[in-house]
Amino acid sequence: MRWVDGHCDVLSKMWSAKSPLSFYRRDSNLDVTWPLMEQAEVGLQVFALFVPPEVPGGATWQAALAQVDHFYESVVGDGSRMVPIRSQRELAALERTGKVGGLLSLEGAEALQGDLVHLRLLYRLGLRQVGLTWNGANEAADGIEEERGGGLTRFGRRLAAEMQRLSMILDVSHLSVRGFWEVIEWTGLPVIASHSNCRSLCSHVRNLDDRQIRALIQREGRMGITFVPKFVTDDPDRATVEGVLRHVEHVCSLGGEEILTFGSDFDGTDRKIPGLEHTGHLDRLWEALIKRYPETLVKRWTTNNWLHFYSKHLPSGGGFPPRQTDDSGI
Template identity: 65%
Template sequence: MYWIDGHCDVLFKLWKNKEDGLDFYGNGRKNGLDVTWSGVRKSRVLLQVFAVFVPPEVPRSQSWQVALDQVDRFYEEVVKEADRLRPVFSGEDLKDLKRKGGRIGGLLSLEGADALQGSLSHLRLLYRLGVRQVGLTWNHANEAADGIEEERGGGLTRFGKQLVAEMDRLGMVLDVSHLSVKGFWDVMETGIPVVASHSNTRAVCSHPRNLLDDQVRALVRNDGLIGVTFVPRFIHDDPDAATVDGILRHIEHICSLGGENRIAFGSDFDGIDQKVPGLEGSEALTMLGEELLKRYPEPLVRKWCGENWYDFYIRHL
């Protein structure tokens, strides 16, 4: 059984802590990273999605450069060992990884269109640099849409609609995690391939970053994916009470809404300080797989751990 993790913030952490000498190929979490080469290899990760995230404190004038810096770190510090981890640009690349075995793939995703600075040419440049997935917002508003924490709760802007159309033309995937509810429904009307890369269910945990039941049903109807995440405050209303069993409650709820074939995982490792006990890094995915196999049929667990992401990307990249 292999894994595909739909979201991690390794590149952000490498950029933010550039003076600390963090090393993807170094000594695991002693080196400050949750996702490491040794961890993904131990857990038989086939593909890791690496987010490019520009935090809101970065001035707008610098956001594009920070995004480029993180992309550069992907190639210089993560893909530097090309015989171990290589970039994935297409479904064919992913098929090739699976056929040959022994290597791990990395896929770039932009988390928040702020870095584009309102320019479709910046989107096209990132596409040429290997970015294949875009989340329109983080939690706040930008040129494309409102984020989930923006009180206004607006949907796609005029530029946001142009951006989605250009993504669709290029063959990119749209990530609705962090997006406002109105923005979510605007996106669902476009027909572009959609995932919620790292979101849980609001019926189980009331955090606004989680998906409402009608959003889950819409993703199921549209053959999207729901990347169940390991963020404690998205698992339980009391983050200190978050457990692996809490993650399973979100899975159970998605299944109750008809989504058993649309479940995947998006860890958000390296983007969170608090962790679920026992699930502190990529090496722990093996443990989670074992817990799932105690409760669910193996064919279903295989889908959730990797095959659903694999099939989705084969169809849409």
């Protein structure tokens, strides 16, 4: 295993495509496919469930379920090559079996429709990670592009409490600044920014400022450097692999070697960095990293930091949530 990728939008792209997209064909119109993952030696891929904002509110739950179905029917299949990762036990088995893992994440709580029953059902279907928002506002919180800049709602706090009971992971990529700090200060959840870069190098609001990055370091969370050109540089037409390395260097300069990871956002954007257009090109990023850093550090950033985090924070085993003993705390 050479790579763990903390975020891709394969499932949303498959769901929204006008004609079927094959995960197992090299010539598929997907950035992440099985042949490309084999080529790059990706051992664990996080697959987001993302429902676009144009989907009517009453249809978001169904859209999320359809994407879960794509995961099990079109990606995992019979389990001969890829397996779902839902627990520490299943994660530990990857190296022993030689298979590749897929972990489900929810990008935006719109699909929950303000109902914790939906969260628990998705948990039973393998969901282990939730980003509260995309860029706008929903029942849980304001996203980073919502002008009022609010934080978590009452439902958002109940959602975070239920996630903590279920031993889930909270993703702050796309969350408003106020929401970020409320998560850090008010919850005990494991926190990641699965696909975010450094605002001191690129001023896009989706990126994290140095204070936020230091908070993730203090929290022993994870930060996935992403390849979306507009998050790499203020002039997306000039985004390069070297620009990605500048974000790596900056996180390290803040003391973030232990939280640094990668979250490609492949299949989530049409604009690509030249030479880093799909998963098969991750070997080029590996070569660029190895030229600059010791292999032990590179291996930490490309695999081990993610693996250690999930080994610590995924449930120990089984697919069933713990029983509720007091509904009043939710």
